[in-house]
Amino acid sequence: MEEEATKVIRYKTVIRIFVVSAVLTSVCALPTPAQAFSITFDLSGLEGVVVDGLTTGHVTKNGLTATLTANDGVLNQTSDGFGINASGGSDVTGQIDNGSGVTEFVTIMFDQLVTLDQLILSSFTSTEEASLTIAGGSPIFLVGTGPSIDIYNFSTNNTVPIGQSVMLAYSTGNGFSFDEFTVTSVESTTIPEPATFALLGIGLAGLGTGYIRRRRPLRHEWTTPIF
Ligand SMILES: [Ca+2]
Ligand SMILES: [Ca+2]
Numbered sequence: 001m002e003e004e005a006t007k008v009i010r011y012k013t014v015i016r017i018f019v020v021s022a023v024l025t026s027v028c029a030l031p032t033p034a035q036a037f038s039i040t041f042d043l044s045g046l047e048g049v050v051v052d053g054l055t056t057g058h059v060t061k062n063g064l065t066a067t068l069t070a071n072d073g074v075l076n077q078t079s080d081g082f083g084i085n086a087s088g089g090s091d092v093t094g095q096i097d098n099g100s101g102v103t104e105f106v107t108i109m110f111d112q113l114v115t116l117d118q119l120i121l122s123s124f125t126s127t128e129e130a131s132l133t134i135a136g137g138s139p140i141f142l143v144g145t146g147p148s149i150d151i152y153n154f155s156t157n158n159t160v161p162i163g164q165s166v167m168l169a170y171s172t173g174n175g176f177s178f179d180e181f182t183v184t185s186v187e188s189t190t191i192p193e194p195a196t197f198a199l200l201g202i203g204l205a206g207l208g209t210g211y212i213r214r215r216r217p218l219r220h221e222w223t224t225p226i227f
Contacts, residue, residue: 097175
């Protein structure tokens, strides 16, 4: 009877260990709270001329990569301003315009889910317009104000999922330079890999087995005859 009682206690201990293991694993699987942080990409060249002359260029800042693509010609990131250097002639290279006869636009994609917060444009007068399309939504028309820079702030629900883009295009007038854009990146939640779950379970089970062995009376040593 004592042997049976010991077995029952052992089984109960094993069940408790697996229950604790399951609870701990569930707790570890809960996503961590998302942390939002704002990142400004300065295209004026102050932070480095890294996409000048490229059709598609990547800019990485604080772990977030923005991929910029010119619809015609190449990106122009010089002291003249950020714009598009179109393949045709008579183009103002430091602006997004239609000097070459092509309506220029730049698309920006991100490797994380972001919200578009702010754009800063310059060389943008009250008779000029730009067209902004966020993640395939309806175009937003931005109107310039004068010789100083123009700052446009957007609602935080302007999300740009991975695989979608922000598109800034020439609309009317003589064009504009694209100085800066600011986005908020939502840090990805941390969910342990299945392999981590397995290792955690194996580890806890190992601890439990060790516990049972330590608790088990060394009965066979007491009953083994000594010759
Ligand atoms: Ca241009
Ligand atoms: Ca202009």
